[in-house]
Amino acid sequence: MLLAERQSLILKELNDKGRVYAADLALQLGVSEDTVRRDLNRLGELQLLRRVHGGALPLQLDVPDYADRLELKHPDKQKRATAALSYLQAGQTILLDSGETCLYLAKSLPRDMRLTVVTACPLIACELMHHDKADVIVVGGSFFKPALRSVGAVTCNMLRKMRFDIYFTGACALHPERGFTAKYMEEAEVMRISVEQSDRTVVMGGPDRLGLIANHQVAGIRELDVLITDKSADPTVLQAMRKRELQIVLV
Amino acid sequence: MLLAERQSLILKELNDKGRVYAADLALQLGVSEDTVRRDLNRLGELQLLRRVHGGALPLQLDVPDYADRLELKHPDKQKRATAALSYLQAGQTILLDSGETCLYLAKSLPRDMRLTVVTACPLIACELMHHDKADVIVVGGSFFKPALRSVGAVTCNMLRKMRFDIYFTGACALHPERGFTAKYMEEAEVMRISVEQSDRTVVMGGPDRLGLIANHQVAGIRELDVLITDKSADPTVLQAMRKRELQIVLV
């Protein structure tokens, strides 16, 4: 029996029966279970079937593949978001910025913690739809597509009327001397107000964002409270920031 | 029976019946209740169902995952949305309500038409992210999860400051004499203001919504302009609405 022939038989069997078991296939094809497992794994890599514990299932699209919901495209961002969670306390009112890291943070918010979450990012608001314990407040305004968020005068006015325990944001650019800067003017304005209206500001950003300077000033380093970044960050830059009373968390 | 296979069956059963009991599933699938519970818990963590004491329920609102998978799911809603498009003109400012039909409408907006789209539904705002020609304005406020939209005083105030050429909305309940009513008070209040601030109101609703009365008044039939529904709608009800100067479009 040829390898390719065997794999074809497996696919045929799967197509006929709707499921295959590794143990059965081994018996049926007269090879060891290890060989069958290797076949199944390979076929799975080729997206020809869905490998599961004990055997395999067809790639039926009608069944949502819950497996990839756990898949983390950016494990580092997830790590920073998880680290940020430790600054949360039940009952607080937090402001969640837009951006992928903040989206991860939203997804990771403890389901049993009562919170008020304010956000100008519609995507994050949607994400929190199933978070029963969270009161969500959407900040309106002009929808700025590049940043997937509201900006402009309406946004600023609405933010000025509120106060937040913590402002979580992803870093566009963070420089020891020039501070926190952003790419777009409108976005920077909103972020500046966000910092002002919050007791604490927690910035999550990859090492690549440190030392950068963007066009629009958001806040000085001293106005920020916590930076969550990776161990691989440049120690010199970190030291300069620590001197300016920014607490650094490395994940 | 494979674990993944079993979990798929549970989801299918839930989808068919609208609810599942742990004890029943155990008997039906030939495994212990503990195993079923573990499956349910896991599926609940993955947001594929809502875990409750004794079993599980479907998620309240099927979030379309920001994908366009629901194209075929409700062809009738798509038809009504498409019909609504004919009331659009380039350069207009339109108010898009929340709801599945409005989501279809948002997806169907001509990509080459310059529009200003205002919405209190974050999901619709996200959907319009890739519509280059549309200026999108997000109406903020308290996020009301059952309707997936902003409601409350902030929302109302922001809407009162604006004016719209057309207000597109899906019908909760439409009755010839009692008019347009909604299920939730907060939602009704926002919708009432939406009607007031708009030159025209276009209601899209299936035949099942006609003749219904919900608890909270939104507007009288005479305040509405166009109703888009199906050919299968009750002619008596339609006639009664026509008498009140509501234009009816059948798709």
Added chain:
DNA sequence: CCTGTTTTTGCGTGTTCTTGCCGATTTTAC
């Protein structure tokens, strides 16, 4: 034909996953 390399396969090891059971605790129903 011979030799060195690659591929395939089975086996043994230890690890992980799944499952049922059991007792303690919580929730629900009456």
Added chain:
DNA sequence: GTAAAATCGGCAAGAACACGCAAAAACAGG
């Protein structure tokens, strides 16, 4: 309130798995 049902956490047996290794087969090139 009490009793029943459901849940939770831990535990242990067995299944499934990953990994490395070595033998056998297939292959490649001189």
